Amino acid sequence: MASLELIDVRKTYGSGHTEVVALDHATLTVGDDEIVALVGPSGSGKTTLLSIAGGLLSPTSGQVRVGGEDITRYTNRQRTRFRRRRVGFVFQQVNLVPFLTARENLLVMPRIAGRRDRAVLERADRLLAELGLTEQAHQLPATLSGGERQRVAIGRALMNEPALILVDEPTSALDTRLGEQVMQLIVDEVTSRHTAAVIVTHDPRMARFAHRRVEIVDGHLHAPAPA
Amino acid sequence: MYLALREIRRSRGRFALGVGAVGLLVFLILFQQTLLTNLLGFFTGGLANQSGDVVVYAADARRTLAGSVVPAETVDAVAAVPGVARAGPLHEATFTVRPAGGRDLLDGVLFGYRLGGPGHPTTLREGRLPRRDGEGVASAVDADAGFGLGEVVTVEPAPGAEPVRIRIVGLGDDLRFSVQPTVFVSTATFAAARRATNPAAAGAPVLPSAVVVETAAAADPAVVARRVTARVAGVEALTRDEAVASAPGVAATRQSFGVILGLAFVVVGLVVGFFLVILTVQKAGALALLRAVGAPAGLLVRSLLTQAFVLAAAGAGIGVVLLTAAAARSSPAFPISVDGPAVAATCAVLVALALAASAVSVRRVLRIDPLQAALGPSVGGLA
Ligand SMILES: Nc1ncnc2c1ncn2[C@@H]1O[C@H](COP(=O)(O)OP(=O)(O)O)[C@@H](O)[C@H]1O
Numbered sequence: 213m214a215s216l217e218l219i220d221v222r223k224t225y226g227s228g229h230t231e232v233v234a235l236d237h238a239t240l241t242v243g244d245d246e247i248v249a250l251v252g253p254s255g256s257g258k259t260t261l262l263s264i265a266g267g268l269l270s271p272t273s274g275q276v277r278v279g280g281e282d283i284t285r286y287t288n289r290q291r292t293r294f295r296r297r298r299v300g301f302v303f304q305q306v307n308l309v310p311f312l313t314a315r316e317n318l319l320v321m322p323r324i325a326g327r328r329d330r331a332v333l334e335r336a337d338r339l340l341a342e343l344g345l346t347e348q349a350h351q352l353p354a355t356l357s358g359g360e361r362q363r364v365a366i367g368r369a370l371m372n373e374p375a376l377i378l379v380d381e382p383t384s385a386l387d388t389r390l391g392e393q394v395m396q397l398i399v400d401e402v403t404s405r406h407t408a409a410v411i412v413t414h415d416p417r418m419a420r421f422a423h424r425r426v427e428i429v430d431g432h433l434h435a436p437a438p439a
Numbered sequence: 440m441y442l443a444l445r446e447i448r449r450s451r452g453r454f455a456l457g458v459g460a461v462g463l464l465v466f467l468i469l470f471q472q473t474l475l476t477n478l479l480g481f482f483t484g485g486l487a488n489q490s491g492d493v494v495v496y497a498a499d500a501r502r503t504l505a506g507s508v509v510p511a512e513t514v515d516a517v518a519a520v521p522g523v524a525r526a527g528p529l530h531e532a533t534f535t536v537r538p539a540g541g542r543d544l545l546d547g548v549l550f551g552y553r554l555g556g557p558g559h560p561t562t563l564r565e566g567r568l569p570r571r572d573g574e575g576v577a578s579a580v581d582a583d584a585g586f587g588l589g590e591v592v593t594v595e596p597a598p599g600a601e602p603v604r605i606r607i608v609g610l611g612d613d614l615r616f617s618v619q620p621t622v623f624v625s626t627a628t629f630a631a632a633r634r635a636t637n638p639a640a641a642g643a644p645v646l647p648s649a650v651v652v653e654t655a656a657a658a659d660p661a662v663v664a665r666r667v668t669a670r671v672a673g674v675e676a677l678t679r680d681e682a683v684a685s686a687p688g689v690a691a692t693r694q695s696f697g698v699i700l701g702l703a704f705v706v707v708g709l710v711v712g713f714f715l716v717i718l719t720v721q722k723a724g725a726l727a728l729l730r731a732v733g734a735p736a737g738l739l740v741r742s743l744l745t746q747a748f749v750l751a752a753a754g755a756g757i758g759v760v761l762l763t764a765a766a767a768r769s770s771p772a773f774p775i776s777v778d779g780p781a782v783a784a785t786c787a788v789l790v791a792l793a794l795a796a797s798a799v800s801v802r803r804v805l806r807i808d809p810l811q812a813a814l815g816p817s818v819g820g821l822a
């Protein structure tokens with residue numbers, strides 16, 4: 213079964229002569245434990261695609277399924293619930309709640325889902341350990357390095373055991389070496405959990421960490437020529 | 440709770456500042472309320488704390504003791520009205536009085552009532568009620584000003600007349616009237632004071648200012664008052680509370696304080712409202728992120744209201760602590776009391792006000808677009 217199916221998705225912003233077509237005829241299937249790299253230049257529609265796949269944005273037309281669940285016509289309330297339970301996000305910019313420690317930024321996920329059992333605490337500590345953040349667990353984001361913050365965000369995305377992980381430009385703020393480490397970490401974590409992931413990047417070098425690579429230009433998806 | 444309390448813990452300084460500001464405002468409000476209560480007590484305590492639960496004025500007196508004179512036979516006419524257990528005369532006038540200990544002359548109020556009858560003070564704190572002519576119960580706040588227990592105050596006579604001496608045998612709480620030291624005496628002592636200060640009218644009877652009524656146990660004073668007004672010619676009967684509310688100065692004082700207190704409440708609302716708006720705007724990014732990862736808007740609103748509650752409740756706590764400290768240092772001449780139920784009511788209103796004041800922030804939270812978290816702060820804006 214596919215983790216993510218986009219079927220002929222179109223997204224436009226604005227209307228009339230200010231209308232921008234951010235995504236057009238986008239059709240994409242991501243398998244159960246497949247990792248797809250979405251590569252394209254700035255403004256090509258990568259974030260738009262990710263937002264639609266994650267239930268942050270509804271498509272202008274087309275169909276969106278995640279883990280067999282058709283979310284195309286979900287209400288705001290349904291989409292909020294869907295995001296909380298089915299997807300894990302790593303955003304490009306603001307990723308952590310500044311007044312929560314690293315550990316609390318993970319724990320806030322089960323909290324907003326109404327869970328507060330012991331298992332959740334153990335899961336957070338295990339994730340922090342895997343991400344090499346045990347020592348930083350009780351630090352606030354402001355005292356963490358860029359790479360550490362990115363790792364906390366990855367832990368947060370994995371916290372509620374989502375079916376699909378959506379990662380937007382995880383390496384753009386990091387140098388190449390650190391970027392590759394973070395990329396490797398995401399791939400390891402996702403693979404070991406048999407979770408699907410879409411990782412957006414404008415840096416083709418980062419794409420080799422994925423199982424498959426999809427290119428996007430001006431809102432159109434292209435499978436790259438086989439290497 | 441998880442979010443609200445952690446945020447408070449991580450920005451203690453900021454919340455402490457907010458709580459401090461609210462606390463000072465709450466203290467200001469509570470203090471002004473005490474001030475108002477004191478002031479009203481000084482205006483009307485003597486009338487409020489006498490035993491008659493209905494006060495019968497002359498119809499043309501415009502509901503003031505000073506403007507009221509009733510004929511002697513009115514007392515019996517009132518006594519005959521059903522529901523009246525006991526009726527008696529009540530005299531009230533301001534005299535020039537020399538307190539004990541050779542102090543300077545001052546204006547003082549005498550209340551004259553029939554000893555053993557209605558109109559006696561009900562808030563005796565020390566000593567006893569007068570048993571014979573020449574004895575009096577004074578307002579306890581004036582005890583140190585020459586109206587102390589066992590001391591003798593003198594009604595200053597007109598030239599050539601004999602002074603009238605009153606021995607203070609009891610002290611009562613909140614017995615002042617017209618903001619003057621007040622002494623409750625017998626009708627005969629009151630009449631003697633009248634004659635000593637106005638020898639020209641020596642032969643004329645001294646008429647009561649009003650009739651005071653103790654109603655029968657089962658009777659409703661308001662009903663009895665209406666009945667007295669209807670059945671006795673030339674009078675207007677009021678319940679004690681009505682009489683107190685229509686005493687001179689009460690309405691004006693209430694009104695001025697009402698304006699000041701109202702403003703203070705508004706300022707509390709504004710301070711809490713602004714504080715929360717600033718907080719909400721500053722963490723707009725974090726709020727969008729939380730919405731994006733699936734936090735329901737209701738959860739963020741609850742978190743905001745929790746903070747508004749903490750702000751108001753902690754502020755109210757500080758206000759009460761300051762008031763209690765002030766009460767501990769207050770003097771009998773200017774008593775500051777902590778009136779539990781009134782303070783609790785004020786604090787409840789303040790908490791409700793703080794919750795209402797968070798409405799603007801609640802609206803902002805509800806309008807947050809979770810997509811902002813994906814797009815980043817560069818696209819769109821906070822508005
Ligand atoms: N909220 C929006 N309103 C209007 N235009 C938008 C909005 N978000 C994105 N766009 C436009 O849609 C296009 C795709 O944007 P985006 O998906 O953010 O691209 P990428 O993530 O690849 O840089 C761009 O032209 C961008 O300007």
Ligand SMILES: [Mg+2]
Pocket residue numbers: 258259260304380
């Ligand atoms: Mg983007």
